[in-house]
Amino acid sequence: MLCRKLLGRCALRKGEVTLQNVRTAAHFTYLPQTPNPALGDTTKLNMFQSINNAMDIAMEKDSSAVLFGEDVAFGGVFRCSLGLQDKYGSARVFNTPLTEQGIIGFGIGVAAAGTTAIAEIQFADYIFPGFDQLVNEAAKYRYRSGNEYNCGGLTVRAPWGAVGHGALYHSQSPEAFFAHCPGLKVVIPRGPTQAKGLLLSCIRDQNPCIFFEPKILYRIAAEEVPVTDYTIPLSQAEVLREGSDVTMIGWGTVVHVLLEVAQMAHDELGVSCEVIDLQTIMPYDSETIEKSVKKTGKAMVVHEAPLTQGFGAELAARLQEECFLHLEAPIQRVTGWDTPFPYIYEPFYLPDKWRCFDTVKKLVDYM
Amino acid sequence: MTNFGEEATQIGSARALKFKDVVFPQYREAGVFLWRGYTPLECMHQCFGTSKDFGKGKQMPVHYTGAKVNIQAVSSPLGTQIPQAAGYAYALKQRDRDACAVCYFGEGAASEGDCHSAMNMAATLDCPIMFFCRNNGYAISTATKDQYRGDGIASRGIGYGIPAIRFDGNDLFAVYNATKAARKLCVEEQRPVVLEAMTYRVGHHSTSDDSTAYRSVDEVKHWDTVDTPINRIRNYLTGRAWWDETQEKEFRSNARGEILRGFKEAENTKLPNPLLIFDEVWDELPVQLQAQKDELIKHCMKYGENYPLQNHEEMK
Numbered sequence: 001m002l003c004r005k006l007l008g009r010c011a012l013r014k015g016e017v018t019l020q021n022v023r024t025a026a027h028f029t030y031l032p033q034t035p036n037p038a039l040g041d042t043t044k045l046n047m048f049q050s051i052n053n054a055m056d057i058a059m060e061k062d063s064s065a066v067l068f069g070e071d072v073a074f075g076g077v078f079r080c081s082l083g084l085q086d087k088y089g090s091a092r093v094f095n096t097p098l099t100e101q102g103i104i105g106f107g108i109g110v111a112a113a114g115t116t117a118i119a120e121i122q123f124a125d126y127i128f129p130g131f132d133q134l135v136n137e138a139a140k141y142r143y144r145s146g147n148e149y150n151c152g153g154l155t156v157r158a159p160w161g162a163v164g165h166g167a168l169y170h171s172q173s174p175e176a177f178f179a180h181c182p183g184l185k186v187v188i189p190r191g192p193t194q195a196k197g198l199l200l201s202c203i204r205d206q207n208p209c210i211f212f213e214p215k216i217l218y219r220i221a222a223e224e225v226p227v228t229d230y231t232i233p234l235s236q237a238e239v240l241r242e243g244s245d246v247t248m249i250g251w252g253t254v255v256h257v258l259l260e261v262a263q264m265a266h267d268e269l270g271v272s273c274e275v276i277d278l279q280t281i282m283p284y285d286s287e288t289i290e291k292s293v294k295k296t297g298k299a300m301v302v303h304e305a306p307l308t309q310g311f312g313a314e315l316a317a318r319l320q321e322e323c324f325l326h327l328e329a330p331i332q333r334v335t336g337w338d339t340p341f342p343y344i345y346e347p348f349y350l351p352d353k354w355r356c357f358d359t360v361k362k363l364v365d366y367m
Numbered sequence: 368m369t370n371f372g373e374e375a376t377q378i379g380s381a382r383a384l385k386f387k388d389v390v391f392p393q394y395r396e397a398g399v400f401l402w403r404g405y406t407p408l409e410c411m412h413q414c415f416g417t418s419k420d421f422g423k424g425k426q427m428p429v430h431y432t433g434a435k436v437n438i439q440a441v442s443s444p445l446g447t448q449i450p451q452a453a454g455y456a457y458a459l460k461q462r463d464r465d466a467c468a469v470c471y472f473g474e475g476a477a478s479e480g481d482c483h484s485a486m487n488m489a490a491t492l493d494c495p496i497m498f499f500c501r502n503n504g505y506a507i508s509t510a511t512k513d514q515y516r517g518d519g520i521a522s523r524g525i526g527y528g529i530p531a532i533r534f535d536g537n538d539l540f541a542v543y544n545a546t547k548a549a550r551k552l553c554v555e556e557q558r559p560v561v562l563e564a565m566t567y568r569v570g571h572h573s574t575s576d577d578s579t580a581y582r583s584v585d586e587v588k589h590w591d592t593v594d595t596p597i598n599r600i601r602n603y604l605t606g607r608a609w610w611d612e613t614q615e616k617e618f619r620s621n622a623r624g625e626i627l628r629g630f631k632e633a634e635n636t637k638l639p640n641p642l643l644i645f646d647e648v649w650d651e652l653p654v655q656l657q658a659q660k661d662e663l664i665k666h667c668m669k670y671g672e673n674y675p676l677q678n679h680e681e682m683k
Contacts, residue, residue, distance in 0.1 A: 074508045074581040095513045097478035098445060098506050126444055129480060167427035169443035308655065337659045339648045344416030344424035347674055348641045348663060354670040 027352045028256040032223030033193060039226035046222040050192035051080045051157075051213060054199040055118060057229050059088050062116050065203070067093045069103055069120030077122060078159055078218050104130030104156060108138050111153035111208070118203060121158040124212055125172040130156075138208040139183030152206030157199070160188065160212035161253050162304050162350055167343035170215075173252070173305040173336075178210055179282040179314065185209040186281040187234060190255040191221045197232030198279065205234060214252040237285040239292065243274035246363050247292040247299040249315060251278045254302045254351065261356040271364055281311055289315065290322045297328035298363040302351050307335040329366035332359050368429050370397050372537070372569030375596030376501050378402055379542025380564070383550060384469060389459070390438040391452035391470040393445065394429060395501065395568075399471070403436035407626055411633035418639040418680050423646070446472060446479030449498070453489040453559070456496035460557060467495040467553045475506025477520050489559035490527045497546070497553050498529075498561045501536065503568035508581040524561035536564030537596040567594070638679040641667070 035042045045053060059065045067081060067088075073095045075082035085093040096103050100121055107119035121127045127134075134156070142150040162171045178186050185207050189195035195213065202209035240255065241262050248258045255277045262273035274292050278284055293299045299319055301312035312333040319331055334351040342349055370377065377398025384390070390399055397410065409421070413431050416424035422432045422440065432440035439448065439455075452470035459466050476482065477500055489496050500520040504511060517523065524531030530552060534545040542564055549560040567590040571578045578587070592598065604610035645652060645660045652660070667674060667682060676682065 070506070071508045073513075077507065077575065095509050097514050098475040098509070099478045099480060101480045102478075128444075165427065167430070168425070170427065307659070337644060337663070338656050339644055340425070342425045342644050343427050344638050345641055345644045348644060348667075354673050355666060358666065358669065 027347070027350055028253065029260060030191070030217065030221045030256055031259065032221075033191065035193065035224045035226055039230050040228050042224035042226050044222060045192050045196075045225040046219050047189075047192045047195050047213070048079045048082075048218040050196040050225050051199060052082055052084070053225070053227075054196040054203070055081065055084060056087070058116070058118070058200060058203045059084065059092065061229065062203075064114070065092070065116035065118065066110060067118040067120070068096050068107070070098055070122050071095060072120050076120065078213075078215065080157075080213075080218075081120070100126055100129040101133060104133040105137070107154050107156065108133060108141065108151045108208070111151035112141065112149055114153065116153045116203060117155070119154065119156045121156060123170055123172075123215075124158040124160040124174050125169045127156075127158055127174060127210075131177070134178065134184060134208070134210070135181045139181045141183075141208070143183060150206065151208055154208040155199075155202045155205075155211055156209070157211045157213060159215035159218075161214045161216060162341070162346065163216045164346065165343070166215075166341070168340045171304075171341040171346075173212070173303065175210075175212060175251075175281045175303075176305055176309055176311045176313075179284075179311055183208070184282065185234060186212070187279065188212045188214070188252045188281060189279070190214070190252055190277050191217060192223055192225050194232060194277075194279065196225060197230050198234070200229065201231040201234050204231070209234075212252070216253055232279070235280045235283050235285055237279055237288040238277045239274060239288065240277055241273065241275040243272035243296065245272045245296055245298065246274065246360055247289065247296045248273050248275045248302065248356070248360075249278060249289055249299065250276075250302040251281060252304075254304060257351070257353050257356060258302060261353050261360065264353065264357055265360045269361065269364065271360060273360065278315075284315075286318055286322070289319065293319050293323045293331075294326045297326050298366070299323075299327075300332040300334060300356070300359050300363060302334045302356060304336050304350060306338045307333060308338050310335050329363045332363060334359050368394055368573045369570035370395055372567045372590055372595060373501055373503060374398055375539040375542050375600070376499075376536040376564040376566050379539045380469070380499060380546040380562075383543050383546035385466065385550075386437060387463065387466045388437070388550070389452075389455055389466070389468050390433075390436075391448040391455070391468060392431075392438060392441050393448065393472045393476060393501075394441050394443070395473065395503075396471045397429065397431075400431055400433055400436060400438055403433070403438065405431065405433055405436050405438075406629075408629040408632060411629045412636065415633045415636070416638060417633055417636040419633075419636055420639075423643050424639045425643075445476040446481040448472070449476070449479075449482050450485035450488065452498075453485045453492075453494045453496050456489065456494040456559075457492055459495060460493075464557065465554060467497055467550060469497045469499055471499045471501060473506060474500055474502040474504075474511060474520055475509065475514055477523075478506075478514055486523065486527045486529060486559070486561070490529050493558050495553050495557045496559045497549055498524075498559060499546075500561070500563045501566055502563055503536075503566045505568050505572070505578075505582070507572045507576060508578070510582075519563055519565075521561055521563035527559075529559045529561050531561035531563065533563040533565065536566030537594055537599060539596060539600045566596075569595070638675075640680045641674075641676070641682050 456468035
């Protein structure tokens, strides 16, 4: 089985993976990462637990912080808020009526008053009633008032991305809509360790942040996560696997597909791929990806969201501007098709390992 | 997603409508579809996403599309159908002054901004629409006390200048009579009406929910045994000797057989041609999308063994 083949070859990687607890999902394998020893003791957490832990830490250290949204009181539909109402009380952890425009507008107000607001939207697919509040209000709150006011204490969290059977309205990746709006930050973790550190950064960051949580990873991504209060800086990409031939850029779930493809490329083509997790979509770490593409000369950006006007378009534009003379092939994008996210056709829709592998071949064979 | 406990709200109201009354559903109105002639087999084709699904396997289970029964397609976002129904009702005025639009939604969806907009527009623009609220006590885990503080949804009608009626949603005849009366007002006076059916969601919100996490088993049991629409109508019928246990047994056996046969048939029906992904995004296929379609064809020619092509109709 491919899973076992990969485990056998894991020793070739930079010591980032363990052989324990590998969970294979529909189209990728989650390989738990080895925790940073400098962060001390760890405990095994999956991604909804690590998010729960981040919010617990945030609310303990910041006595103003409130968490609200639909169904968060009993623990949330994905259990991210389990136990938090019991611990912090119903004045700080509470259900709202069913209204996304209300939740986000209300959250802006909470933050404007100086209270840290963690607003949960039940699925990223349902964030759109709040689009006006996010784009016209949250993003511009500081700018339009000459910095007299701000809603930096607002963090909006939402489950995001393909889950195997989500279809049109439980699978969307809407990061591109928000990356297009100056004033917002958009952050997407690839697993439990990043989720905790990045979410704590978002909550403490003094700008309205949107934190998209890859829902397919909530349960199946589990690893040893440091128990301490730690943050991962925003606007910093991470190179997960060094390579010299092809730069692969992704975020969230797709990072795990890319890691698998990088190994396939090594084993079957003798091609060395560099895999980069962008982590913060906006403002993004251009320096890291430019440095990589200048080294390899061949780049591919991969995302589940549809091709046209997806965030890959921005990265491709930037990379060709900054790395033009280093490029040996056009920058490739491997993405969802320009259609709504279809139910029974999901295996044919996703930018899976075969489409990514074929793109690696296309890049190296270009000249 | 199930409809347990809300059968009377669906069947009673559907019975009181004319077929030409367009229905805008939320997602818990399967009985309205069935009443009008959508078959259990057709439901199953949709749930399995087969090539016989009217929606061509694009949407997740129970998101039926019902042109055959004059019911608009179900979509997951809540409340979005409400202003659409008001607009459709307005357009109906141009065509048929004996028809209305009927929009179903839960008391949770009624908290969405779209509901406020729709009601206010329907009132100011004299739209022949019936706003049918299934107040079933819960929006996933959120009980009505956390959904609103006013007197339910019916009382909001007054705020908009819309006549409203509240009734026992588990009494099949009450639902029928209320809907019938509301429809008469709606169509004769070409104006909106708010209907609030008081009922109870016996089942979990969906297969992803376990409602024991937020409500007591005893509470559910009451609504599943005592105040349940099916038991109540059964008692009424058996009390008049119009129904008995023998007929019940036979009916259940036949229904079960039909369901299981349909299940098997849908399960063994091929899924649609994968290239249908690209169809019907726009009315016609743009050049860029044709190129993506070609890309998928080429990709499957090379890597097809990695895809469940054998479950689908031929890729062409």
